[in-house]
Each structure stands twice: as structure tokens, then as C-alpha cells.
Amino acid sequence: MTKGLKIIFAAASFALAGSAFAETLAPDDVEIVDMEVTASLTGKPGDATIGRETFADRKKGNCLACHVNADLSDQLFHGEVGPPLDGVGDRWTAQELRAIVIDSKEVFGEQTIMPGFYTMNVGINVAEKHKGQTILSAQDVEDVVAYLTTLSE
Amino acid sequence: MAKIYKTGVLLAGLLTAGMSSAALAGGPVDEKLVIDDELEIITRTAAPEGHPLDEVISGWHYRTEETRALEADSFQNPGMLYVERGEEIWNTVEGDAGKSCASCHGDGEEFLKGIGANYPKWNADANKPFNLELQVDQCREENMQAKPYKFDAADQKALVTYIKHQSIGMPVEIDLSQGEMQEWWKKGEETYYTRTGQLNLACATCHEDYNGNYIRADHLSQGNVNGFPTYRLKQSAMVSLHNRFRGCIRDTRAEFPAAFSDELMALEVYVTWRGTGLSVETPAVRQ
Numbered sequence: 259m260t261k262g263l264k265i266i267f268a269a270a271s272f273a274l275a276g277s278a279f280a281e282t283l284a285p286d287d288v289e290i291v292d293m294e295v296t297a298s299l300t301g302k303p304g305d306a307t308i309g310r311e312t313f314a315d316r317k318k319g320n321c322l323a324c325h326v327n328a329d330l331s332d333q334l335f336h337g338e339v340g341p342p343l344d345g346v347g348d349r350w351t352a353q354e355l356r357a358i359v360i361d362s363k364e365v366f367g368e369q370t371i372m373p374g375f376y377t378m379n380v381g382i383n384v385a386e387k388h389k390g391q392t393i394l395s396a397q398d399v400e401d402v403v404a405y406l407t408t409l410s411e
Numbered sequence: 412m413a414k415i416y417k418t419g420v421l422l423a424g425l426l427t428a429g430m431s432s433a434a435l436a437g438g439p440v441d442e443k444l445v446i447d448d449e450l451e452i453i454t455r456t457a458a459p460e461g462h463p464l465d466e467v468i469s470g471w472h473y474r475t476e477e478t479r480a481l482e483a484d485s486f487q488n489p490g491m492l493y494v495e496r497g498e499e500i501w502n503t504v505e506g507d508a509g510k511s512c513a514s515c516h517g518d519g520e521e522f523l524k525g526i527g528a529n530y531p532k533w534n535a536d537a538n539k540p541f542n543l544e545l546q547v548d549q550c551r552e553e554n555m556q557a558k559p560y561k562f563d564a565a566d567q568k569a570l571v572t573y574i575k576h577q578s579i580g581m582p583v584e585i586d587l588s589q590g591e592m593q594e595w596w597k598k599g600e601e602t603y604y605t606r607t608g609q610l611n612l613a614c615a616t617c618h619e620d621y622n623g624n625y626i627r628a629d630h631l632s633q634g635n636v637n638g639f640p641t642y643r644l645k646q647s648a649m650v651s652l653h654n655r656f657r658g659c660i661r662d663t664r665a666e667f668p669a670a671f672s673d674e675l676m677a678l679e680v681y682v683t684w685r686g687t688g689l690s691v692e693t694p695a696v697r698q
Contacts, residue, residue, distance in 0.1 A: 323627045335628040339621050371621060373610045381606035381613075383665040388609040 282396045285378050290364040294353040299360075299376070299396035309405030312398050319394065319402055324372065329409060339371060345411035355406045359399050375399060438623030439472030439632075440479075444692075447485050450580050456688035463619060469689050470632035473623070474698055478644065482696040490572065490642035490694025493649050497573020500566055506557025515554060523577035528691050531680050533589035540595050540680050543571045544651070545671060562670040568649045572640045575693035582688050583637050585680065592680065599681025602674060608665030614682075617659075629698075634659070635686035636679070638695020645698055652679060 281301035288295060298304070313319045314330055322330060324339035350358065358365050361374035374380070375394040394402065444452040454469035471479060481487050501512045501519045516522040527543060534541040534549075541549070547570060548559035560567035587596055606613045617626065618634035625631070639652040653670040656678060660667040668674040 320627075335625070337624070337626045339624045339626050339631075369620075371612065371616045373612070379611070381608045381611040381663060381665060383607050384609050385661070385664050385666050388664045391609070393609060 285360075285376050285392050288360055288376065290357045290361060293357050293365045294351070295356040295360055296353050298400050299356075300400055302397070302400065304397070304400030304402070304404030306401070306404040306408050309398075309401035309403070312394070312402050313405055318398060319375070321402075327409070343406070343409055345409060347407040347409045348411060350406075352403055352407050356399065356403045359394070359402055359406075375402075439468050442472070442479070444469070444471055444479070444483060446483055446579070452580055452692060453582055453688065453690040454692075456582075459684070459687040462685060462687075463615075464633065467635060467686055467689055468622075468633055469637060469686075469692065469695075470635055470697060471638070471692065471695065473630040473632040474696070478696055478698055481644075482692070488642065488694060488696055489647075490640075490649060490696060493569045493572040493640070493642075493694060494576045496566075496569040497571070497576075500570045501573060506551065506555035508554065508556040510555050512550065515550075519573065520577055523574050525578055525581055527575035527578040527693070528581040528583050529585060531585060531676065531683060533586070533592050535590060538590070539673070540590075540592060540676055542652075542671070542676065542679055543574055544653075547571065547574070563651055563654055568640050568651055571651070572649055572694050575640070575691060578691040579693060580690050582690055583683060583686050584688070585683055587680075587684065595677045595680045596684060598674075599677035599679070602678045603681055606663075607660055608663030610663045612663045614659065614678075633685070634682065635689060636682050637686045637689040638692035638697070640693060641695040641697045643697050649694065650697075 283299045288299065310330070313321045313327070314333055316323075321327070321343070322333060322336050324337040326336040326338060326342035326344070328342070328344045330336070346355070354365070358372075359375050361377040361379060362370050362372040363374055363377075363379060366372065373393060376392045376396060376399050378390075378392070439455075444454050446452060452469075452471075454471050456467055458464050458467050471482060481489070485491050498519060504511045504514070513519065530546070531540040531542045532546075533539075534545070537545075537549075544560070544567060547567070551557040552559055585592075587593055603614045606616065614634060617631055622631045622633045636652055639655070640649045641655075642648070643650045651670075653675050656675055657667040657670070
């Protein structure tokens with residue numbers, strides 16, 4: 259492929275990405291103020307049903323690695339490193355839950371074991387295939403947050 | 412574990428969590444490991460000076476009853492097959508010099524007693540710490556004119572398992588006063604507390620802050636190395652220490668260093684020190 263063609267392709271895919279995610283906030287542009295992220299990262303509401311799947315998916319949220327969640331008692335092996343998330347929708351607002359999922363370190367402090375799911379504040383030597391990527395996409399975050407708000411006791 | 416809580420809400424959440432995890436896990440089991448009803452293994456002991464924890468505890472305490480039982484019975488311990496294979500290798504001639512390990516060192520059980528409990532050890536010629544794998548390779552190359560083993564070759568694991576096993580029951584103690592061992596220890600400590608990968612976790616995050624808790628199906632231990640190489644039921648195979656290190660680093664979604672690289676050798680020095688006083692358990696059985 260000639261250099262010129264490459265540039266045209268690159269520009270075309272950039273334009274595509276740009277239009278598809280026009281309203282999506284990039285990780286570095288997210289502002290966590292007073293432990294809250296007020297608006298949806300995508301400008302769209304999340305889908306709690308999809309969020310429930312993302313939450314349990316080992317390749318995505320894998321939240322059960324560290325949290326017990328009675329709503330997913332059909333799934334084996336809930337971890338206990340973090341607090342049980344039963345009733346978490348009563349304890350935190352959607353804005354706070356969004357901040358926790360995006361970058362828990364901004365809420366719990368630098369020492370927390372909970373990964374930040376939509377942040378570039380990561381460890382050293384990130385594996386090639388994860389470089390520059392967040393664990394969850396912006397829409398995944400919104401879906402998970404929508405799901406968390408349904409967890410009430 | 413110092414944490415900053417910005418709200419009382421979180422604290423309330425953590426208090427309930429503390430209660431339920433006590434019910435779930437209860438940390439290490441309160442039992443004794445005696446192999447074949449005769450060999451007492453030190454699986455808990457006071458931590459050495461300068462250690463962040465009060466007590467060092469073997470990974471044995473965090474495994475299921477079935478797994479613990481396998482290690483307590485050397486006829487059932489699948490790792491013992493590797494010990495047998497290692498003994499064969501010890502007595503087998505290899506390389507252009509026409510020698511076996513036994514040609515120079517004689518009876519393995521006699522010569523090797525206690526050696527594995529004191530590795531890694533400063534090697535003045537190489538000007539770095541040597542673990543057993545590096546020492547074996549040096550003897551193969553220089554004394555037998557044989558090729559060094561490829562990392563994790565079946566024979567490398569069997570021979571190192573055999574060597575370590577000759578110190579079973581003896582407390583781990585490494586000599587940090589030789590050469591530049593202190594500097595290597597320090598470097599290893601730094602690695603232990605450095606967060607890696609997309610998941611942003613350090614060894615200490617899991618093994619120091621959360622040992623005794625379940626992370627998914629895994630009961631987190633202190634990550635001690637006194638049982639290596641260990642037999643892992645999940646893999647139905649012996650697993651070397653550097654393989655385990657690399658696996659734990661990979662699980663943070665980070666690139667992992669080469670086996671026997673300076674970085675992992677420093678980590679081995681430091682993590683071995685953290686388990687000072689625990690008995691050598693090789694071949695330990697883990698899940």
C-alpha cells in the first residue's frame with residue numbers, strides 16, 4: 259500500500275470513529291469532582307440488563323472476583339476482597355457509582371485494590387494488547403452503573 | 412493497611428463486609444502439617460525483623476482439605492514422581508565431559524542436604540545471586556560440558572525439585588550478608604510494591620493486604636515460595652517459581668520479565684526472605 263492511501267484510510271476510519279462516538283468522553287477528559295461524575299460518559303443512559311452481564315463477565319467487569327452480589331447467586335465463586343454489593347444502590351448515588359467504576363482510586367484512595375475501569379491511571383508495563391485501552395468501554399461503564407442502581411435492599 | 416475513607420457510607424459498607432468475610436473465609440486453617448506422620452513442617456512462624464507482617468504463613472494453610480491431605484502423604488503427592496525423576500537425572504551421565512552430577516558430588520541425598528534451604532545465594536564469579544536453576548546450569552556448562560536447560564524444561568524442573576526436596580523440613584534462610592545481596596533484596600522489595608498492568612496491582616496488594624480472602628475461587632495466601640517447585644493440580648504439573656511469578660504478573664495484564672532476568676532474580680531474593688523460617692515443603696501441592 260502506498261503511503262498516500264494509508265493516510266486516506268486512516269483519516270476515513272478516524273472520521274467514522276469520530277461520528278460514532280461524537281458525545282463519548284475520553285478517559286483523560288473525565289472529571290471526578292467530589293467523588294462524583296455527574297453526566298453519562300456517552301450522553302446516553304445505560305442498560306441495566308446488559309450491565310448485569312458486563313458485571314459478571316470475567317473478561318469485562320469481573321466484579322464478582324472481589325464482590326459478593328446476591329442478585330447473581332446463580333454464578334459460582336463470589337470473591338470477598340471488597341464489600342458485598344447488595345443494596346449498593348441505596349448507599350451511593352448514580353453519580354458516585356459512576357466515579358467509583360471509572361477510577362476507584364479517586365474515591366477510595368491510591369491504595370485500593372479495585373481497578374479503575376475507565377482510566378489511564380494504570381500500572382507500569384501494561385501488556386501490549388491492553389496498552390492505551392481501558393478495561394471497560396464508556397458504554398460498558400454506563401450499563402454497569404445502571405445495573406448497580408438497581409441493587410437495593 | 413492504611414486507607415483514607417472520604418465518607419462514612421463506605422466505612423459502613425466495609426464493616427458489614429468484614430463481618431461476612433469472617434463468616435466466609437476465616438483466613439488460614441488452624442492445623443499442622445506432618446508429612447507421613449513423622450516429619451513436622453514449620454508452616455507458621457514469627458516474621459523476621461523488618462517484615463511488614465507479624466507472622467509468616469505457608470500457602471498450605473490456604474488450600475482445601477483435600478489438597479492439604481495430598482501434601483501430607485508422600486505416596487499420594489504427585490510431585491514425588493518428579494523427585495524420583497530428578498534422582499535419575501542426578502545419576503545420569505550427560506555432556507562431553509562424560510560426567511553425571513554424582514560423578515563429582517557423590518550421593519545426592521548426602522551432598523544436597525540443606526543446600527536448597529539457603530538459595531538464592533550470592534555467586535561471586537557471576538557477580539549476582541544464583542538460584543538453583545542457575546547453579547545447575549553452571550555445573551552443566553562448566554563441569555559437564557552439557558547445554559544449559561531451556562527454561563522450564565521437564566528435566567530442569569525435576570532436578571530442581573529433587574535438589575530442593577533434600578532440604579524438606581529445614582527452615583528457609585538466605586544469607587544477605589554476602590556480596591551485594593542487600594542491594595538485590597532492596598530491588599526486589601521495590602518490585603514487590605510496584606503496581607503493574609492495566610489492573611494496576613502490586614504483589615503486596617494481593618498477598619500482603621488481602622491474604623486470607625477469596626478472590627473469585629482462589630483463597631489468597633501470603634505468596635510464599637518455600638514449596639517451590641510446586642505441584643499444581645490445575646495444571647497437573649510441576650510449576651517453577653519464575654513461572655509462578657510470571658503468571659501473577661501476567662494476571663495484572665502486564666508484560667512479564669524473562670525468567671532469571673535481574674528483575675525476577677531480585678524478586679526471588681526478596682520473596683524468599685519474606686518466608687524466612689518456614690520449612691522447605693518441596694514438592695508442595697497447590698490448587
